[in-house]
Amino acid sequence: MSLRLRLVLLFSTIIVIVASLQMGLNLWSGELASQRFNQNLLENYQGHWQKVIELQKDDMLDEQKSLTRDRTIVKSLRKEDHARVGESAFATFNRLSTSGVIDYLDIYAKTGDVAYSSSQAQTPIGGMAKEAFDEQEVRSGLMTMGEGHLVIGVSFPLYYRGKLVGAARYGKRIDTALAEFTTMTQTQALFVQPAGEVVADPQSLAQNIDIQLPDSQAAQVYSAEIENQHHFVSVLPIQTETGHLLGFVVSAKNDHDNYQQTRTLKLTEFAVTAIALVLSIVVLRWVLGISLKPLGTAIKTLRDIGAGDLDTQAWRGEWRGEFAALMSELGEMQMQLNQRTQIEQR
Structure with missing residues (x-):
């Protein structure tokens, strides 16, 4: 395997690792943002539910x-x-x-x-x-x-x-509370008992989703498809003042447009990253090809000299930096060998 190919593979691997780390970081950041969104959504819905209940109680009081x-x-x-x-x-x-x-x-x-x-x-x-x-x-x-x-x-x-x-x-x-809650949150909602029996479903939501109740009394959010539309489904535990679990308010909010936009952005980000990765490797190969050309010339000069061609001019050219010094030394070595050969022939 040539040095050029080895360097290309080395730097390509580094680029792939960096790109993978960047994508992983983006996914991790997206997951954190999703968790914060879910937490804010649950807190918002919990607040709306408490407000509805308090309004109902105030009317009766x-x-x-x-x-x-x-x-x-x-x-x-x-x-x-x-x-x-x-x-x-x-x-x-x-x-x-x-x-x-x-x-x-x-x-x-x-x-x-x-x-x-x-x-x-x-x-x-x-x-x-x-x-x-x-x-x-x-x-x-x-x-x-x-x-x-x-x-x-x-x-x-x-x-x-x-x-x-x-x-x-x-x-x-x-x-009635569910109806007001759905109006405030722009959702569909139902009430289900801990055993899974739906006891209030004014909008027939249970016919369209698979209700997933948590194992504990913790609130949760999950995604569901309703009539080919993406929805966020939130599950809020409802308890008495003594902590007895009465059931869960399950609500579904249509988020299809935002979901499609987010999905499109992620796919676009992935495509752009992949294209940038390929272009980086192509550019890297081209740059290394130009950068390593003097090294190839030096190798050819040494091969020519080793084969007995002391008149080779392969090392001559417009070189810069360390390669200029290398070519100068090769030229000096060729000249000394040429002189020694001429002396020996006399």
């Missing part, structure tokens, strides 16, 4: 007075007249449900029995309503009702002339 100031209801609770409670509560429920404030209303007597339930439930007081009754303070948050349906709930005690006579609970289906 503002309507506490509809029951706490209803003397018919609280007086009837004091007398344990559940029929009268039901008549007045039914009118209140119709008004609040029609205005979109609540979807459920349960009123409990101080004995814990149901005095009125918009869903016809007969389960004694429990959960958030019992906490509000026992602790005599307003409690709010997410809870499950009926067959595991997730509800935004607000519970509060009821008094008549300063005496505790019962408790009430407002409930709002999670579907």
Whole structure:
């Protein structure tokens, strides 16, 4: 293998290594940027979800007075007249449900029995309503009702002339919160229980994606194709104040245009790097060819002299730097050998 070829291979290898390191660095930087994007996306969605829940709770909290100031209801609770409670509560429920404030209303007597339930439930007081009754303070948050349906709930005690006579609970289906969440985030969303059962899916998202729930209660982001469009799918764990996992909000955001642009940029970057690599090797070979030409001339001169041609002029030319000194020494050596040969011939 010639010296020229060895140098070409050496420098080509160096160029390939440098280019590979650069591409690896770009991929690593892209991965870090992707992780930061996912983290920011999850934090943003988590903030929007909390805002939606708080707005729903605030609407219900503002309507506490509809029951706490209803003397018919609280007086009837004091007398344990559940029929009268039901008549007045039914009118209140119709008004609040029609205005979109609540979807459920349960009123409990101080004995814990149901005095009125918009869903016809007969389960004694429990959960958030019992906490509000026992602790005599307003409690709010997410809870499950009926067959595991997730509800935004607000519970509060009821008094008549300063005496505790019962408790009430407002409930709002999670579907409404999901609808507002999708409007705020420009996404499609559903709610799925920890076991994987979808309990709220206003936009039929479950029909279009493979839901991937995390093994832990950590939020996550993954990519999915929906109708041949690239989407970011985020999974947010929803917990009670005590840390009990209620389920996950799964939302999908169309990012097809940005995805295609990013993909095109990556392919372009790869193509440009490959072309630059090939051109670098070609230019390197050309430069080495020019740079090593004097060395080839020196080798030819030595071969000519070794073959007995003491009159060779191959070393003559316009040389610079170290090659000029080398050629000068070759010329001097040729001249001395020529003189010695002439002396010996005499």
